Amino acid sequence: MAISRVLTGVRPTHEDGQHLGHYVGALRGWLNYQSQLNTECFFLVADIQALTTHADQPQMIRESVKGVVKDWLAVGLNPNLANVNFVLQSQVKDRAELSLLLSMIAPWGELARNPTIKEELDKMKSKGSSETVGFMTYPVDQAADIYMISPPNEQGNEILVPVGADQLPHLEFAREIARRFNRAYDVNLFRPCEGRTTDVGRLSGTDGQGKMSKSQGNAIMLSDSAEIVKAKIMGMYTDPNRHRSTDPGTVENNPLFEYFDAFAPDHEEVDEYKRKYRLGQIGDVYLKQRLADIINNMLDPIRERYIENQNAPVGDYLLAGTARASEICSEVVAYAREAMYLGFPE
Numbered sequence: 001m002a003i004s005r006v007l008t009g010v011r012p013t014h015e016d017g018q019h020l021g022h023y024v025g026a027l028r029g030w031l032n033y034q035s036q037l038n039t040e041c042f043f044l045v046a047d048i049q050a051l052t053t054h055a056d057q058p059q060m061i062r063e064s065v066k067g068v069v070k071d072w073l074a075v076g077l078n079p080n081l082a083n084v085n086f087v088l089q090s091q092v093k094d095r096a097e098l099s100l101l102l103s104m105i106a107p108w109g110e111l112a113r114n115p116t117i118k119e120e121l122d123k124m125k126s127k128g129s130s131e132t133v134g135f136m137t138y139p140v141d142q143a144a145d146i147y148m149i150s151p152p153n154e155q156g157n158e159i160l161v162p163v164g165a166d167q168l169p170h171l172e173f174a175r176e177i178a179r180r181f182n183r184a185y186d187v188n189l190f191r192p193c194e195g196r197t198t199d200v201g202r203l204s205g206t207d208g209q210g211k212m213s214k215s216q217g218n219a220i221m222l223s224d225s226a227e228i229v230k231a232k233i234m235g236m237y238t239d240p241n242r243h244r245s246t247d248p249g250t251v252e253n254n255p256l257f258e259y260f261d262a263f264a265p266d267h268e269e270v271d272e273y274k275r276k277y278r279l280g281q282i283g284d285v286y287l288k289q290r291l292a293d294i295i296n297n298m299l300d301p302i303r304e305r306y307i308e309n310q311n312a313p314v315g316d317y318l319l320a321g322t323a324r325a326s327e328i329c330s331e332v333v334a335y336a337r338e339a340m341y342l343g344f345p346e
C-alpha cells in the first residue's frame with residue numbers, strides 16, 4: 001500500500017509562542033494528518049533555519065526548541081505514535097549534504113525574485129541587520145528539509161507540505177528544484193512536493209487590525225488561562241457601528257463571527273447567531289460570553305497537557321524522530337550522489 005509522507009517545519013524563535021492563529025492555521029491540520037495511519041508525519045524543528053535570522057542568539061534557539069516541542073505535545077501531537085516523528089533539523093547530518101547538492105542546480109534568479117524572501121529582507125534591513133549568505137539561500141535548504149525524506153524506492157509516493165500561504169513561493173521553488181534535478185541527471189529521484197494550505201487562512205487579531213500576532217498584542221495564546229481568554233474576548237473588536245444590542249449588526253469581516261466559524265463545533269448554532277445579529281436580536285456581550293466558553297472548552301485539554309508534559313522527555317522524542325529521518329535521508333543522499341557521478345573513479 002502506498003504511504004504518503006507529510007513534512008512541515010517551524011523555526012524555533014521565542015517570538016513565536018503558539019496562539020489560536022497557529023492552531024487553526026496549522027496545528028489543527030497537522031493533527032488530522034497524524035490520525036491517518038498510512039501517513040508518516042515529520043514535524044521539523046528548523047534550528048538551522050532559525051539561525052538565518054537569529055545567528056546572534058544561539059541559546060535562545062536551543063531553549064525555543066524545547067518550547068516548540070512542548071507546544072506540539074500540548075495540542076496533542078504524539079511522537080509515541082508509530083507514524084509520527086519529531087525531527088531536529090541540525091541533527092540530520094546528511095541533510096546538509098543534500099542541501100549543498102541541490103544548491104548546484106537551484107536557479108539563483110528565482111531565489112532573487114522570491115516574494116517571501118524580499119519581504120523578509122525588507123524587514124531585516126529596517127531593523128538594521130544585513131543579510132547573510134545562509135539567509136539568501138534558505139529556500140534551497142528548505143527544499144533539502146523536504147526531500148531528505150523523499151523515499152527513493154517508492155516512486156509515486158508524494159510528500160505533502162502543509163504550510164501558511166507565505167511559504168508557497170518556497171514550495172514552488174522546491175518543486176522546480178526536483179524537476180531540474182531529475183532533468184539534469186536523467187533520473188526520477190525527486191517527486192515535486194505538494195503544498196497544502198489550510199482553508200481558514202489567517203486568523204484576525206482580537207483588535208480586528210490585521211492578523212493575530214503575539215508582538216501586536218492581539219493574540220490569544222494557547223497557554224492563556226481561562227480568565228485571560230475571557231477578558232481578551234470580552235474586550236475584542238466587533239461591529240464598530242453597533243451601539244446597542246437592538247441595532248442590526250454586520251457579520252462580514254467581524255472577528256467575533258470569524259472566531260465562531262473557526263472554533264464553534266455546532267454550525268447551526270452559529271447560523272442562528274448570525275441571523276439574530278443581523279436583525280438586532282442578540283447582544284455582543286451574550287455572544288462574547290458564549291465564544292469565550294467555546295474557546296475555553298477547546299483549550300482546556302491543551303492546558304492540561306501543558307501541565308502533564310512539563311517534564312516530558314523532549315530530547316528523547318527528538319532523538320527518535322531524527323534517527324528515522326536520518327535513516328531515510330542517508331539513502332536519498334546516496335542516490336543523489338550516484339546520480340551526480342560523485343565518487344572515487346575505478
Ligand code: TRP
Binds near residue numbers: 008009046142146167
Ligand atoms: N520556513 C518555514 C517557516 O518559517 C519553516 C520551515 C523550515 C519549513 N523547513 C520547512 C516549512 C520545511 C515547511 C517545510 O514557517
